[in-house]
Amino acid sequence: MDLAPDRARLALDNVPLNVALLDETGTIRASNASWKRFGRANDIQTAPDAVGENYLEITRRADDRYADAAADGIEAVLSGERVTFSLEYPCHSPDERRWFLMHAGGVTADDTRYAIVAHQNITERREAEREARREHERLAHLVDRLSGLVRDVTDELLGASTREAVERILCRRLVETDAYDAAWVGRTTLGTDRLAVTAVAGDAFVDRTDEASVIELRDGHPLADVANGRTPLDVRARDAGGSNARWQTVTTSLLDSEATTEAVAEALPAGGLVAVAIGTDETCYGVLVAYAAEGTLPADPELAVLESIGATAGAVVDAIERRRWLVDDGVTELGVTIADPAFVFVRLADAIAGELTYLGATYRADGSLLAFVAADADESAMTDAIGPVESIASVTSLGGGDEARFQLRLTETDLVDALGDRGGTIRRLVATPDRATVTIDVAPGSPPRAVHDVLTARYDAVDVRHFHERTSPATRSTFVQTLTDQLTERQREAIQTAYLAGFYDEPRAATGDDLAESMDISRATFHQHRRAAERTLLGALFEDTHTDAPDRT
Template sequence: MSSFVVTDALRETLAVFDRQRPGTPLTTTEVATELDSGRRSTFEKLDRLADGGYVATKAVGARGRVWWLPVGSAALVDQLAEAAFLTLDPDGRVRYVSEPAVELLSLPAEPLLGSTVWECIPEFDAAELVPQIDEAMVDGTTTSAELRSARLGCWLQYRLAPTESGLGLSLRDVTERMVRERRLERYELIAEAVDDGIYLVDQTGHFTMVNDAYAAMTGYDRDELLGAHVSLVADEQTVETASEYDELLRAGDRETGRIEADLVRKDGGTVRAEATFAVLTDADGQVERVGVVRDVSDRLRRERTLKRQRRELAALDSLNTVARKVTNSVIEQSTRQDVERAVCEVLAGSESYSLAWVGDVDRASGTVTPHISAPTTAATESLVSDPLSTGPIRRATHTGTLQVTTSPASITPPDGWDAHTDTGAFRSAAVIPVVHEATLYGILCVYTEREAAFSAAERDVVDGLGEVVGQAIASIERKRALMSDEVVELEFRLSNLGSLLGIEMPADGRVEIGQTIPLGGDEFLVYATANDAGVEIVEAAESALDHWESVDLLEAGPDVHHLQVRLSEPPVSAKIAAFGGSIQQVVFADDMAQFVVHTDPGTGVRPVIEVIDETFNTTELIRRRQFTRSEATGPRSDDALQRLTDRQRSVLMAAHGGGYFDQPRRQSGAEIADTMDISTATFHEHLRAAMRKLTTSAFADV
């Protein structure tokens, strides 16, 4: 036993028993709690003390064990450990002082002998020591405490314990331990103050210390983690990687290590964490790994969000470039087919999309017929299908809004594409209504191989393509109709007008609809003339039809009244004009309405008929004829009107319809400007510009 060395760590463990009555058994867990240490490391210290004969032990139950300090052995422990010690009589007088004690106290031995310990050693206070001596003599209580010696400039630990002949007072210089403990306390305060998790792991991979942040991160209580193996919160691969770093750190090949892995929580969930660790050596020479763990879930989410945003910005920049190319391409085309081909080629030739096609919509038959596609290997002759019953094409044609699908097969023809088209690579597709001024010209479908395509920003871009293409087609159709000498005239009759308006139609009522003027958006002005009974029909229409916002009487004549109607959605004349047609005459009389429509033979009459049928479900086509316009000398008035801007044309038509050029005027310039929601100055500016262009055209050859 004399060769056994009692380290500071073992003395701290023995001190736990000093605070108990000699012979009191303690479990390993109780000693670990007193030491604020892990159960495994505490067991190892107790086992070493038992091997040295300083404590006794025995097994309890299948796996338990208790430890105790034998009665009368406290002073012996100090002597065997070669500690500084004194023996005292029951009154506290010094009977013996060891040489190590003389050296430690820096006092000669002779003055100490025979004196009370509080008289000869300044560090002791009788008020504290006398009660402790009484307890030791009466109850056999061992007292252990630390005190600061300003004289010696160190910390002393003393232990007062009963012996067979009196009392034993052992002394130790515990300055290093106290400094270390206070430093550790500061470290622990810091560890608890930070948000990061901090842990200590011994050489066997068991936790010896964790802070509250680490416990919260894992979902376990601190007591559940202390003494547990790291595999409780880490998978096999992570444990193996950490062990490899541990070997490098212990060998001095690295100063720190860092890994990123999932922490396994108590509830079975995981937390993505980054651990930075190093190795520390404790007072017993035991090497432990200290780790600082940070939850990086938010950081990774931010990084993923940033990467996604960068991808989206790059894609959006590319899409804006594509949109500009589409716009520039379509305005250069002279036919509808050229417009549709240009947009398909630009889209399919971009990095964003792989396939594009344009198709006609036939609501009567419930079919869509693709007729232009790019790349051209996707032959369109096999692309006739019936997609209007369900799916995104139906939703797009019925709502007039962009539809996106992650199942491109839902807008693939029944017979599929040809062998050159790799449809398996498509991830999503969009159906874009080709619309202008509420008129549907067809659909544009685009397919992409990109993941997570058609974000909100991308949808805004591609949705605008439908309006760009629709406006280009409408302009071409309108120009072709105006320039053509061949005209198809269609005459329609609407029966049961009174039932539609919910009134008893006056027998002699008559209304003639004149010019329709777009004001922008879905606002329109319509000018009409009516007899007395016809005014009742117009007023009834205002009450029955929600989009008839107001009816104003511009002039009341003896036989004919001039009216102005404000609408909040496109009238049938505006819808027909989108296909290059024009309404020549609309008359309400005899419980009927008759329409005379002129259109270009090249446009076809089907779109016009569809517009009429969709607007009025009791309409019948009563006459159709084709004729040639009479040749006129000089430039056509239609040619001159084409030179006007949309605003100039609207102002000129409003002035004409509102009777501005009549004598006397039915409406002043200020009144017409107010109706059009523009200033009087703006009205006169546009009117003068329109008149200047018309007169220049009229007198061009004079």
């Protein structure tokens, strides 16, 4: 067989494969430049182009299963038994691991059988496959470990009876997985931007009894977004290879109220740290922080599982807190200040440039909410003041003595509804142009934290002034509920409107005509509903037995 023309030779020499032409005996008749370069680079003791050497004999001398398989395959192609043959085989050098793909194809020319043999370096592909297998195995191990972690932690959390037990379980279970060197829990404090360390496992270098183990969560602190926004924190060491035992610098950095994520990353000797919120969608009860050793850094799936564990722990704490408040039948008084100009009563006080006192609110039969306020302003000034306030549809003057009283029809009831859903009732509210001072009664069985979270979710600059149990009105709440059940919607609206508008004050702040007009009913109808409600109230006070509640339809 004649060798290829010059242009064919040029093309063959530029193919990125090691190519040789073998005759029917296995002798190399021609090879390309890549074949020669490979032979020189690997110190193969043949002629530079190996032409004239018997490739099958050279291959058989290697005496390994890959060489035997290659020789058998090439012989099958030369004999016509096979059209093509392919084989992947290792060819490691002292400096690197290498893999090649050998492909042999048969051709016939001038009644002579030839084989074109090509070797392609597939090391990059094999290494990628090898890495993919390792990652698959790692993920399979991770799934098994995390499934066990979630199952074990969940089972143990559901058996916890105290908040302290929940926090201890979280820390202990994480450290027992061997993926984490240490873990601790920082508990949030109602009404403050503070975390107090309450549980520790492993060598976290933090003492939960130490007053220094309280973190002020200022803006920018790495744990602030975890506690306030439920955003998990994942910080990795800048340089690998440090000592996993030196977590003290990390803890010291986190306990600093001026800490930043960058500073914590610089303090990490190796590995990394993760932090997730312990809480529900509405309430954060704390933050779980874990230090991961080098080589066991959590991947995205693990971080998601830790978030899930934090949510489970939050739900358990929420249930524990609710049980605790159910046992105590006293009303909790929560006092706050709201210095947010978006708060409707602050906006209104600013508009009238004076003080405004909230007297109460009642729902009308049509579902709208009426709020009653007293203010040092006339009807004209109050009407002008509500103009820019979209959440107030109208204002009605109810007269009054030293302070005028007004009825406001509110278009937004979500705050009152949300407070009510969580057992909160506004007992007192005084607003000035820069802030509102609010006292909220939290019913038995309702955690004050949930009420506080309603406010902080809607307004900025909410600060707790006081927080204590005020009374133990279990019998009173039962009496009020019984009485309410005996009133029709109109009767309740009439007597509550009359009370809040000052109808029973001396001197009377509002007349029957004023109240009838505000309820959009006749004067006679108003007094009919009022008197019926008064009879029900007096009967509840003075009769030994009460009649069944009237039909409210």
